[in-house]
Amino acid sequence: MANGTGVAGASAATASEGAFLEVAGLGVTFGGLTALSGFGLNLEQGRLLGIIGPNGAGKTTLFNLLTGLVRPTTGSVVLEGRDITGAKPHVLADAGVARTFQNIRNIRGLSVIDNVKVALGLHESPSLLSTIFFTPAYRSGQFRTEQKARTLLQLLNLDDVRNLPGDGLPYGAQRRLEIACALALEPKLLLLDEPAAGMNPTETIELMELIKRVHREFGLTIMLIEHNVHFIMNTCERIQVLNYGQLIADGEPSYIRKHPAVIEAYLGAGAHDA
Ligand SMILES: Nc1ncnc2c1ncn2[C@@H]1O[C@H](COP(=O)(O)OP(=O)(O)OP(=O)(O)O)[C@@H](O)[C@H]1O
Structure with a gap:
């Protein structure tokens, strides 16, 4: 995997043959509000991907779209070559999500x-x-x-x-x-929405190790939303950053940590210490 992509590359994932999960141009609008727009992702099987972004950036909406709780307004989702765009939750559960x-x-x-x-x-x-x-x-x-x-x-x-x-x-x-x-x-694809929310520092470290272990032992593909930057930087191999419903960066933790738009949007000045 490349170290990372900026805005253009991040939001326009191209279909790659054999990708486990291929998401292209995914978006949803609630009334006048665009919660997610033009989201793209090609994910290989067995990866551990982190999703970060400020409150209201569209992270949970992305999970709701991938699990059928929300139907997309635009875009497509393909899992193991099967188009599952807009499928109902039980269909997606059967498909392994x-x-x-x-x-x-x-x-x-x-x-x-x-x-x-x-x-x-x-x-x-x-x-x-x-x-x-x-x-x-x-x-x-x-x-x-x-x-x-x-x-x-x-x-x-x-x-x-x-x-x-x-x-x-x-x-x-x-x-x-x-x-x-x-x-x-x-599951083939496990989506964890803020698993460390409300945990104390000891519990958070234990959970970090546990998720790594589950990932390793089950060979699972995992997507993980988390506000705890330290947690995500130390747990995930790749991180995507959302802001106002847009994907603004996509890459390895070392790339994300230094990305100017990410620092401005989310991580703040303390990011370099994460
Ligand atoms: N069902 C819905 N109807 C209307 N607006 C919604 C709905 N779901 C989400 N939104 C709005 O879409 C935007 C994105 O919300 P979302 O919950 O995806 O953000 P988030 O990045 O997960 O935020 P947080 O970190 O606070 O959980 C927000 O402005 C939210 O109010």
């Missing part, structure tokens, strides 16, 4: 492990008959689900609290649970 939200959405009152099991159940549902008659196939399915849930909880350092209510956990642990549930869907 999973996400977490800025506001934690674990299921109230449900234990940690049951939250993960519900997510696993969304991915692989048993047949109605096997459930009704409690067949050996159903029971072995349940055993597999339990094993998978435990494996995910161990990875996310949540196994010790698996029987506690998910919504009663400390904030950082709830965020990790949300990631566990997203991983349970066995």
